[in-house]
Amino acid sequence: MTEYxxxxxxxxxxxxxxxxxxxxxxxxWKKELGFTLxxxxxxxxxxxxxxxxxxxxAGQLANLPAVKGALAQLPGxxxxxxxEAVIKHSGADIVVEATFTNPVDGEPATSFCRWALxxxxxxxxxxxxxxxxxxxxxxxxxxxxxxxxxxEGSVMSGTPVIRLAKQSLAGSSIxxxxxxxxxxxxxxxxxxxxxxxxxxxxxxxxxxxxxxxDPTADVEGHDVRLKVVILANELLDAKLNVSDVSCKGxxxxxxxxxxxxxxxxxxxxxxxxxxxHADGSVSAHVEPRLLSNDHPLAGICGxxxxxxxxxxxxxxxxxxxxxxxxxxxxxALLSDIINIHQSVAHN
Amino acid sequence: MTEYxxxxxxxxxxxxxxxxxxxxxxxxWKKELGFTLxxxxxxxxxxxxxxxxxxxxAGQLANLPAVKGALAQLPGxxxxxxxEAVIKHSGADIVVEATFTNPVDGEPATSFCRWALxxxxxxxxxxxxxxxxxxxxxxxxxxxxxxxxxxEGSVMSGTPVIRLAKQSLAGSSIxxxxxxxxxxxxxxxxxxxxxxxxxxxxxxxxxxxxxxxDPTADVEGHDVRLKVVILANELLDAKLNVSDVSCKGxxxxxxxxxxxxxxxxxxxxxxxxxxxHADGSVSAHVEPRLLSNDHPLAGICGxxxxxxxxxxxxxxxxxxxxxxxxxxxxxALLSDIINIHQSVAHN
Numbered sequence: 120m121t122e123y124x125x126x127x128x129x130x131x132x133x134x135x136x137x138x139x140x141x142x143x144x145x146x147x148w149k150k151e152l153g154f155t156l157x158x159x160x161x162x163x164x165x166x167x168x169x170x171x172x173x174x175x176x177a178g179q180l181a182n183l184p185a186v187k188g189a190l191a192q193l194p195g196x197x198x199x200x201x202x203e204a205v206i207k208h209s210g211a212d213i214v215v216e217a218t219f220t221n222p223v224d225g226e227p228a229t230s231f232c233r234w235a236l237x238x239x240x241x242x243x244x245x246x247x248x249x250x251x252x253x254x255x256x257x258x259x260x261x262x263x264x265x266x267x268x269x270x271e272g273s274v275m276s277g278t279p280v281i282r283l284a285k286q287s288l289a290g291s292s293i294x295x296x297x298x299x300x301x302x303x304x305x306x307x308x309x310x311x312x313x314x315x316x317x318x319x320x321x322x323x324x325x326x327x328x329x330x331x332x333d334p335t336a337d338v339e340g341h342d343v344r345l346k347v348v349i350l351a352n353e354l355l356d357a358k359l360n361v362s363d364v365s366c367k368g369x370x371x372x373x374x375x376x377x378x379x380x381x382x383x384x385x386x387x388x389x390x391x392x393x394x395x396h397a398d399g400s401v402s403a404h405v406e407p408r409l410l411s412n413d414h415p416l417a418g419i420c421g422x423x424x425x426x427x428x429x430x431x432x433x434x435x436x437x438x439x440x441x442x443x444x445x446x447x448x449x450x451a452l453l454s455d456i457i458n459i460h461q462s463v464a465h466n
Numbered sequence: 467m468t469e470y471x472x473x474x475x476x477x478x479x480x481x482x483x484x485x486x487x488x489x490x491x492x493x494x495w496k497k498e499l500g501f502t503l504x505x506x507x508x509x510x511x512x513x514x515x516x517x518x519x520x521x522x523x524a525g526q527l528a529n530l531p532a533v534k535g536a537l538a539q540l541p542g543x544x545x546x547x548x549x550e551a552v553i554k555h556s557g558a559d560i561v562v563e564a565t566f567t568n569p570v571d572g573e574p575a576t577s578f579c580r581w582a583l584x585x586x587x588x589x590x591x592x593x594x595x596x597x598x599x600x601x602x603x604x605x606x607x608x609x610x611x612x613x614x615x616x617x618e619g620s621v622m623s624g625t626p627v628i629r630l631a632k633q634s635l636a637g638s639s640i641x642x643x644x645x646x647x648x649x650x651x652x653x654x655x656x657x658x659x660x661x662x663x664x665x666x667x668x669x670x671x672x673x674x675x676x677x678x679x680d681p682t683a684d685v686e687g688h689d690v691r692l693k694v695v696i697l698a699n700e701l702l703d704a705k706l707n708v709s710d711v712s713c714k715g716x717x718x719x720x721x722x723x724x725x726x727x728x729x730x731x732x733x734x735x736x737x738x739x740x741x742x743h744a745d746g747s748v749s750a751h752v753e754p755r756l757l758s759n760d761h762p763l764a765g766i767c768g769x770x771x772x773x774x775x776x777x778x779x780x781x782x783x784x785x786x787x788x789x790x791x792x793x794x795x796x797x798a799l800l801s802d803i804i805n806i807h808q809s810v811a812h813n
Binding site: 140148151152277278279282283286287288289290291412413415417418420421423432433434435436437438439440441444446447449450453454457 | 801
């Protein structure tokens with residue numbers, strides 16, 4: 120039975136949810152997936168770090184108190200986060216990077232990925248920063264070190280979009296995409312359709328845990344812009360930088376805009392989109408768009424995310440599902456690991 | 467450069483569209499997909515057959531007149547369809563089965579698949595009959611002969627559903643699915659929402675080429691039932707026979723039902739669904755269901771198809787796209803061949 124040793128970098132909700140899944144499902148994965156997972160290291164700027172080459176107790180980790188330096192309580196633990204040591208020297212086969220997104224330079228996550236790849240460890244991540252800003256470099260580094268670099272969760276949590284496009288739609292000639300890629304802003308727009316003003320709708324999203332204390336990145340489109348860069352580069356071979364994508368959020372929309380749309384049989388949605396032109400160039404935008412009710416994205420309501428691919432052979436294909444959530448995003452990491460297992464098993 | 471030799475069995479719209487794609491795209495596939503395709507045999511009950519081990523002209527085949535025995539006009543051609551000879555002795559690596567669906571016993575398509583698999587040829591098919599009725603036997607035959615048996619196009623033409631579920635959603639714990647799996651009946655229901663009566667809506671679907679001269683299999687749910695059997699057996703390991711799936715069509719719905727639903731913020735849809743229960747058993751149904759407008763399938767209008775998967779780790783994930791069409795279904799065959807290529811390349 121194949122066993123993969125994991126080092127978890129960042130131990131917030133997502134990697135905790137992964138630890139919980141390992142605690143609950145490792146036995147059943149033997150038969151279902153053909154492998155098991157063992158956590159050999161954890162590091163987190165707030166919680167400290169721990170290395171346990173023989174395997175740490177996943178259930179105990181999942182239930183670790185969220186107090187500063189908590190990992191020091193475990194055998195082999197320390198209140199300080201020795202990230203580089205855990206990544207390079209815990210004996211991990213796969214480094215699971217799930218720290219916060221830094222939209223400016225992708226750090227420190229990008230360095231974490233670099234250290235792992237240079238050490239010939241596979242990397243799976245849910246972090247938009249390294250992918251939107253440094254994917255080409257990191258993919259090249261992975262190739263040179265003969266390891267995998269997977270990041271399905273960087274766009275729509277566990278809802279398959281990158282692999283759906285690259286595997287299931289291979290050969291279909293993807294010409295572009297339109298997506299609802301931010302659950303918070305879509306929830307706000309849906310709440311405004313129910314009559315709430317913009318500020319009230321944002322407050323409601325915060326109460327329900329969909330929006331951060333500072334909702335700027337969500338409602339101004341900055342979060343969507345990173346995802347558009349990732350998808351355009353991945354699916355359309357676009358080589359875009361973040362600054363190449365025009366970006367306008369939903370703050371300018373008011374209730375009368377929403378109502379006028381309704382009367383016209385349409386809906387406002389915050390859309391991230393990219394199109395490949397006949398000359399091979401790709402243009403990409405984030406902006407509120409008025410979609411008629413028969414548009415495949417018009418019915419995507421609340422915090423759900425969705426992407427419609429425009430293809431040469433198939434017309435429009437749309438996938439929708441959760442775009443956030445701890446377990447949902449942890450599943451993205453699991454699906455990346457499954458993909459690595461299949462590649463390794465085949466090679 | 468890998469080249470796969472194809473024998474096309476059944477030369478109606480789908481395999482003609484595949485021949486057209488080969489004529490137009492073979493060169494670009496070298497770089498994009500890493501292989502090219504060569505047609506070495508074609509057989510069709512109406513058109514006759516042809517064998518050409520050195521490769522037949524795909525463009526010429528795509529434009530063949532649709533007259534009885536037309537393949538006799540080509541060098542190596544005959545007005546009679548020697549199916550077994552073309553399948554077994556044309557030197558094909560892959561047999562591309564796209565004949566008509568026989569919902570009673572799956573013949574003659576099932577025999578075509580058997581001959582090919584017994585002869586250690588990979589099989590790709592878009593045909594619901596062999597899969598709904600004989601998948602277990604044929605998959606076992608493929609395994610014993612160490613060849614692939616792929617049938618993505620048997621459910622929603624080229625829109626990925628089987629591989630989406632088996633590859634991208636692996637590990638997510640699929641608990642069940644609900645689908646709009648027949649474009650004709652969904653088009654009829656959408657037209658009734660626009661005010662047409664049932665009979666008028668069926669006529670309109672026939673005029674537009676969505677419905678057959680005899681629309682019974684579409685509007686009575688029989689077509690959906692075969693697809694539910696395929697998906698339930700494939701994704702839920704259900705071992706269902708066609709008779710295990712209760713089946714009720716849309717003929718009993720009238721305009722006042724549709725209007726009452728609209729007033730209640732809901733829509734009637736013909737749904738094919740299956741659920742795995744706690745004891746491991748699977749129940750499956752085809753029936754009109756009243757979906758509230760916020761259900762992920764409520765907005766699927768016209769001839770579009772869609773499936774919502776209920777998963778343990780991800781909640782609901784939905785994919786929608788075309789469910790029919792010549793080129794769209796030919797793409798399903800191409801995607802099956804891509805999958806075979808990736809398995810072969812890996813082994």
